[in-house]
Amino acid sequence: MQKKEKEQAQENKSQPEYFIExxxxxxxxxxxxxxxxxxxxxxxxxxxxxxxxxxVVNLKNLKDIDSAGVTAINYLKNKLTKKGINVRIDDAPxxxxxxxxxxxxxxxxxxIQTFKPSFLESIGQNLYSFFSDYFMRFLYLAADVFYWSxxxxxxxxxRRKGEVVNQAILIGVNATLIVVVMSFIIGLVIALxxxxxxxxxxxxxxxxxxxxxxxxxxxxxxxxxxxxxxxxGSAIAAEVATMKVxxxxxxxxxxxxxxVRFVIxxxxxxxxxxxxxxxxxxxxxxxxxxxxxxNIFLDITPEIFINRMGHSLYNKDIITSIIKxxxxxxxxxxxxxxxxxRVKEGAEGVGKSTTIAVVVAISLVIIAxxxxxxxxxx
Amino acid sequence: xxxxxIIEVAGLTVDFDGKTVLSDVSFNAYxxxxxxxxxxxxxxxxxxxxxxxxxxxxxxxxxxxLGKDISTLDESEQTKLYMKxxxxxxxxxxxxxxxxxxxxxxxxxxHTNLPKEIIEEIVKMKLSLVYLQDTYKxxxxxLSGGMFKRAALARAIVMDPQMLLCxxxxxxxxxxxxxxxxxxxxxxxxxxxxxxxxVTHEVSSILRIADRVIFLENTKAIFEGTLSxxxxxxxxxxxxxxNKGKGQ
Numbered sequence: 001m002q003k004k005e006k007e008q009a010q011e012n013k014s015q016p017e018y019f020i021e022x023x024x025x026x027x028x029x030x031x032x033x034x035x036x037x038x039x040x041x042x043x044x045x046x047x048x049x050x051x052x053x054x055x056v057v058n059l060k061n062l063k064d065i066d067s068a069g070v071t072a073i074n075y076l077k078n079k080l081t082k083k084g085i086n087v088r089i090d091d092a093p094x095x096x097x098x099x100x101x102x103x104x105x106x107x108x109x110x111x112i113q114t115f116k117p118s119f120l121e122s123i124g125q126n127l128y129s130f131f132s133d134y135f136m137r138f139l140y141l142a143a144d145v146f147y148w149s150x151x152x153x154x155x156x157x158x159r160r161k162g163e164v165v166n167q168a169i170l171i172g173v174n175a176t177l178i179v180v181v182m183s184f185i186i187g188l189v190i191a192l193x194x195x196x197x198x199x200x201x202x203x204x205x206x207x208x209x210x211x212x213x214x215x216x217x218x219x220x221x222x223x224x225x226x227x228x229x230x231x232x233g234s235a236i237a238a239e240v241a242t243m244k245v246x247x248x249x250x251x252x253x254x255x256x257x258x259x260v261r262f263v264i265x266x267x268x269x270x271x272x273x274x275x276x277x278x279x280x281x282x283x284x285x286x287x288x289x290x291x292x293x294x295n296i297f298l299d300i301t302p303e304i305f306i307n308r309m310g311h312s313l314y315n316k317d318i319i320t321s322i323i324k325x326x327x328x329x330x331x332x333x334x335x336x337x338x339x340x341x342r343v344k345e346g347a348e349g350v351g352k353s354t355t356i357a358v359v360v361a362i363s364l365v366i367i368a369x370x371x372x373x374x375x376x377x378x
Numbered sequence: 379x380x381x382x383x384i385i386e387v388a389g390l391t392v393d394f395d396g397k398t399v400l401s402d403v404s405f406n407a408y409x410x411x412x413x414x415x416x417x418x419x420x421x422x423x424x425x426x427x428x429x430x431x432x433x434x435x436x437x438x439x440x441x442x443x444l445g446k447d448i449s450t451l452d453e454s455e456q457t458k459l460y461m462k463x464x465x466x467x468x469x470x471x472x473x474x475x476x477x478x479x480x481x482x483x484x485x486x487x488x489h490t491n492l493p494k495e496i497i498e499e500i501v502k503m504k505l506s507l508v509y510l511q512d513t514y515k516x517x518x519x520x521l522s523g524g525m526f527k528r529a530a531l532a533r534a535i536v537m538d539p540q541m542l543l544c545x546x547x548x549x550x551x552x553x554x555x556x557x558x559x560x561x562x563x564x565x566x567x568x569x570x571x572x573x574x575x576x577v578t579h580e581v582s583s584i585l586r587i588a589d590r591v592i593f594l595e596n597t598k599a600i601f602e603g604t605l606s607x608x609x610x611x612x613x614x615x616x617x618x619x620x621n622k623g624k625g626q
Contacts, residue, residue, distance in 0.1 A: 033490050033492070033537070033538070034490070034491075036492060036496060037490070037491055037492040037493050037496055040493065040496060041493065066538045066570070067500060067503065067504065067536075067538050068490075068492060068496070068500055068538070070503075071496060071499045071500045071503055072496060074499065074503075075495065075496055075499050095569070098569055099569050099570075102507070102565050102569055103503055103507070104503070344519060345474045345475065345517060345518075345519045346474030346475075346518070346519060347474055347475075348474050348475035349474065349519075
């Protein structure tokens, strides 16, 4: 018991025991994790004015040492050697010298030559890597997905049974409630905020045109795409990234199965077959929200609202809305898959690729929205 | 034999979803020895290790580690106990977002007040012990399978733990790397008086390093004793294990 207590006290001791006499540093008792740091700092300070070209580290009375102690002695030795002081370790008992041998670096790490490019060079490098690593590869993936999507249409044998329906449920059907509720609220808010302005001009009835055009041409497809990107884009990226990290994609490859065809094409089918319906539901819900606001704040009854809709709702808006939803759906699946496939590290990489996939998918949807807006309405 | 018990497992029974994985398993591991837990795939070797580490709750039986009943420890006591242990997980358990150097330095940064330069030196030295001195700035994803395992071992021994627990450290290593790893384990045992618990089925490695053997078969510990007793044992599973394993 006493022996154990003594050992414990020794272990907890944080003061290293040593003294310097002439050209010799004597170490006593033990040099372990809790003493090594202080020993190095103090000894270096005391040896700052050491004039002789030689220092002997005497370990005769050192009873115990661990890897931190050995490292501390070696660190001190290297520092002093650089100052031109020749350090010699002396009188180490056998057990200590064996530990010195075990815990001394077998071979120092190789120096790595690094090249730091200039500012302009780094701009060039970044631009080049953006085009080659991101833009071109995204286009390659899009081409690959397009090819296999068309190919699979005529080759049902190679398709995984039930996977398209499964993806349609995951990406589309399960998002119905959130898309409908959000669209209703947004339609209601648009009509509510516009009603005050329109009332000033006595143009109350135009709330119908405003709500219908805003929802059909712009907000319906956009809200649906943003919600699907947040919900399913992240899930696609995480799934593909995890498959890559856990070598499932490599396994598919070595089984002779094209991973794009096996993993991404069902998602494209699932998304493109449901997102137009989701968008139509979002449009209807948004207009319904506008109808409620118009009834409450401008006394426009649902009958008047529906009658007026005939003047503001064109087939072109419905078709534009569906085309937009198909473009956005493709972008969401492609972006999720692209960043999922680019994952390099483990768990953290999956998280990173998921986040970046959602951000880029929403950004691309907004960019595409402005381009399609220019095409369809100019 | 006058040795301190570092691990005492008594009557341990573990069930997962109604399936018994360990049934009334009892054994001891002693200070300063290499204790090897053997058994075929699915015999519950890794589960025993997880139970010793307190990673799974103990429902039946008792485990004492370094004299403490692990089922009664609170979080801070458990942390204190973990600081005396180095653990090497089967799949390495390196944190992918940190470099190899940062991974190995992690326990030193968290639990010691050593200056940064000394920590760096200790990490480089520990990496050189496992022949990975050039991987300091690399990420775990850039390492091969064997290098990954060795980096994980460097992290497990970085604090010179009193007890080292390894889950299949030799799996996937070539014979030369395996022999060096075994030599390192023997050095750690001899010079640092480290107690080592290893789960493995590498027979060549067992013959080189084991002092004591626990053999698990069909959820039970059917043998506990010294390596020489294990080699002399007339129990069929043990005879098969050593005879067939030697030919690998």
